[in-house]
Amino acid sequence: MGLCERCKKAQATFHLTNIDRSGNKAERHLCDRCAGEEGLVQSGKPAVDVDEILQSFIAASKSGGAELSNLVCDQCGISYVEFRNQGLLGCPNDYDAFKEPLTRLLERTHGATHHEGKTPKSLGLPRKPQQDLRRLKRQLDEAVAGEDYERAAQLRDRIRELENA
Amino acid sequence: MSGPLDQVARQAGEWLRGTGPMHEIVISTRIRLARNIRGFPFLPRADADVRREIAAAMHGAVRRTPLLKDHVEMDVEQLDELDRTLLVERHLISRQHADGSGARAVLFEPSEASAIMINEEDHLRIQTMRSGLQIDAAWEQINAIDDALEAHLDYAFHAQYGYLTACPTNVGTGIRVSVMLHLPALRLTNELEKVAQAARDLKLAVRGLHGEGTEALGDFFQISNQITLGRSEEEIIDDFRSVVIPKIVEYERATREALLKNRPQALDDKIWRAIGLLKNARLISSHEAMQYLSHVRMGLHVGRLDSVDLATLNELFLQIQPAHLQKLHGERLTGEQRSIERAAFIRARLHTN
Numbered sequence: 001m002g003l004c005e006r007c008k009k010a011q012a013t014f015h016l017t018n019i020d021r022s023g024n025k026a027e028r029h030l031c032d033r034c035a036g037e038e039g040l041v042q043s044g045k046p047a048v049d050v051d052e053i054l055q056s057f058i059a060a061s062k063s064g065g066a067e068l069s070n071l072v073c074d075q076c077g078i079s080y081v082e083f084r085n086q087g088l089l090g091c092p093n094d095y096d097a098f099k100e101p102l103t104r105l106l107e108r109t110h111g112a113t114h115h116e117g118k119t120p121k122s123l124g125l126p127r128k129p130q131q132d133l134r135r136l137k138r139q140l141d142e143a144v145a146g147e148d149y150e151r152a153a154q155l156r157d158r159i160r161e162l163e164n165a
Numbered sequence: 166m167s168g169p170l171d172q173v174a175r176q177a178g179e180w181l182r183g184t185g186p187m188h189e190i191v192i193s194t195r196i197r198l199a200r201n202i203r204g205f206p207f208l209p210r211a212d213a214d215v216r217r218e219i220a221a222a223m224h225g226a227v228r229r230t231p232l233l234k235d236h237v238e239m240d241v242e243q244l245d246e247l248d249r250t251l252l253v254e255r256h257l258i259s260r261q262h263a264d265g266s267g268a269r270a271v272l273f274e275p276s277e278a279s280a281i282m283i284n285e286e287d288h289l290r291i292q293t294m295r296s297g298l299q300i301d302a303a304w305e306q307i308n309a310i311d312d313a314l315e316a317h318l319d320y321a322f323h324a325q326y327g328y329l330t331a332c333p334t335n336v337g338t339g340i341r342v343s344v345m346l347h348l349p350a351l352r353l354t355n356e357l358e359k360v361a362q363a364a365r366d367l368k369l370a371v372r373g374l375h376g377e378g379t380e381a382l383g384d385f386f387q388i389s390n391q392i393t394l395g396r397s398e399e400e401i402i403d404d405f406r407s408v409v410i411p412k413i414v415e416y417e418r419a420t421r422e423a424l425l426k427n428r429p430q431a432l433d434d435k436i437w438r439a440i441g442l443l444k445n446a447r448l449i450s451s452h453e454a455m456q457y458l459s460h461v462r463m464g465l466h467v468g469r470l471d472s473v474d475l476a477t478l479n480e481l482f483l484q485i486q487p488a489h490l491q492k493l494h495g496e497r498l499t500g501e502q503r504s505i506e507r508a509a510f511i512r513a514r515l516h517t518n
Contacts, residue, residue, distance in 0.1 A: 076206045088286070090210035092203060092321035092329045095336075102333065106326075109334055112395020115327025117338045120320050121312065135399060138406065139301040145186045146299065 004031035006038070016040065073097035133162050170239075170248045174484070174492040178255060178277030178294070181479045185297020189466040190414045192345040192385065195256070196303045196402075197292040198311055199330045199339035201321040207331035208284055213267050216284055220268040223283040226317035227272055232310060236272040236281070241265075247497070250488035256294065258282055279306060286331050287339075289314070298414075300342065300406050304398065327394065337394030342405050346413060349384040349463040350420040353435065357386065360413055364388055369409065383452075384459040388413075421467050436464035440473075443511050448504040454485045454511060477514055485511065 004012045010031035018026045030038070071080035078090030080098050089095070095102060103113050136159045143152040180193040201207060205219050227233050241249060241262060249263035258271050262285040273280035282290040291314070293307040321329040327337040335341070351357045361371045372387045388409065390401050424432045439460035442449075462478055464470035483489055485507050491498050494506050 076210045078210060086209065088209045088331045089207055089333065091206040092201060092323070095323055095326050095329055106333060106336065106394055110337065110392050110394035112337075112392075114325055114395060115323070115337045116395055117327065117340075117397030117399070118308075118311075119327075120315050120322050122315065122319075123322070135301070135304075138403075139305065142186065142299060142301045146184075146297075 002029060004034050005029050006034040007031060010034075014040065071098055071101070133159065136162065170244075170251050171492065173255070174251060174489050177476075177480045177483050178257075179274075180256070180277065180294035180296050181483060182296040183475045183479050185295060185299045187410070187414050188297035190347055190417050191298040191410065192347055193294055193296055194298055194300050194303050195292060195294045195343045195345070196300070196307050197290055197341045197343075198307055199287040199328065199335045199341075200289040200291065200311070200314070200318075201287050201329055201331070202289075203319045203321045205288065208286065208288070209331060216267040216269075219288055220270060220283050223289055223318075224270065226314055227281060227283075229317050230310075230313045232313040233272065233281070236274055236279075238272045239270060241269045241271055242267065247488050247491060251492055254483065254486040254488050259285060259290075261285060262290075279310060281310070287335070289318075298344065298406070298410055300344075300402050304402055308398075334391070335393050338396070338398050338401065340393055340398050340401060341389050342401060343387055343389035344405060344410055346386045346388065346410075346417075347384060347459065347462060348386050348413070348417050349459050350424055351417050352384050353424070354420055356416070356420065360416065361386070364409065364413075367404075367409065368392055383455060384463075385455075421463070425467055425469075432467070433469055435460045436469050439464070440470070440515075444515050446508045446511070448501070449508045449511065450504055451485050451487060451507065454507060455482070458482055458485075473515065481511060481514055 002012050004010050005028065010033065012029035013032055014028075014030040014035035016028045016030075018028070020026070030040070072078070073090060073094045074097070075093040076090035078094060080101060083089055083094065083098065089098075106113050136155055140152055140155040140159065143149075143155055180195070185191070185194075202219070202222065205211065205222075206215065208216065208219070211219060227236065239248075239252065241252075241258065244252075249258070252258040252271065253260050253263050255277065257273050257277060257280045259282070262269060262271070262282050265285070267284070269282070269284035271280055271282050277294065279291070279293045282292075291307055291310055293303040293310070295303045323329050328339040330336050330339055348357060348360070351360060364371050368391050370389045370391050372389070373383060373385065388405075390404070392401070439457035443454070443457050443461065458478060458481055461470065461473055462475075465473060465475060465478065484493060487503055490503055490507055490510065493510070498506055
């Protein structure tokens, strides 16, 4: 193993043999960094997620051929591959259209697959009074720390109301 | 060169007041919520006409909301580049929103405590900002704005995934809590990278002064949550309020005290050199000015200096930035002209010549 022919400092790990049309061979020996700088390898994050490809093969073999790359949202027309390339989804329906691979992706990025927390009031789900109480008590602490006594008094009254309810 | 934002440049917004809990170290608390509307594509998939339709729908909803009646409105698409950058420097819009294309707008409270971006990465990006560590006040306001807007809008909400966003990294609560910290003592003692690493281990993002894309850490350090799914707003907020921020603040305070006790001359040297440079420089970049202003700010808070007032200092942090400087000067300036103007502006504000 020799040194990189370009920077002459690092170990050459990238070996390329070019054969032109007349059959002349030209060899190049570069380190990773120089190879990257010459655009011979993709530096940084690979455009294709190997894990994703593996998963898609597994999914395809399980479901009998429905490959991820064929997934397309019938509402906005974006394909799963397009989404993976640009990182942004095309419409709210994609979350259902790409449900299977997306759930795996969410599991990896957030460590969870189900929402916790606020929901639109229009859905008519009841609020938990315990949550409100915890929040009010912390707001009271903040108000006292910030010497906002008027607000602190208001908060104290609301906490009493809730506790007596 | 005059425009709708001339007056805005003259003062600092609510979040730079330098008040609130832990304000000597916590510059500001910001919360944003990402929201989208059912029946429209996300913005990457919206052509110019659809973008306009979305903007009109959002605009209508905001204008029908009494809570937002005093919000000042800016058509970002129509603003020139300088005004857009001014809004970025004030944290009222993102760099992405400024540089984007097509119909888009921002509406903000005159105090700048809250702002709503229309057609950024999501249909709506609501934000609230406060001085110091006031997460609950920021949450209370943003929650109220969100509720008020929801009365007029059919949010894209999924039973399993929560609030749907263009990027799956924001799905769920759509919340991002960002706290801006001033940590000069930790930086001076080379402890800052340790803090950054600890934060990253907790799945928090660590950035420089202007958020995404500004990786280089100066003395200012912005910390924000990355997980938005599977944890409630309350839990996310509570991490910041009870664990992460108090720990970092305590570390910075202890480091300042140790420096004061063990190496007072080294600390004074930083502070007084900074004052000397700011009062005498004839050419200064915003990066360099920011560094010295940071040392002066620390000097004020550790009681080694009282000749500069905090309000002036806070305004300087904002007004030495390129768009503010040009706005206040009244004409466009080249890089070197800006450095001259910035040095003169700082000397004038610190009452020297």
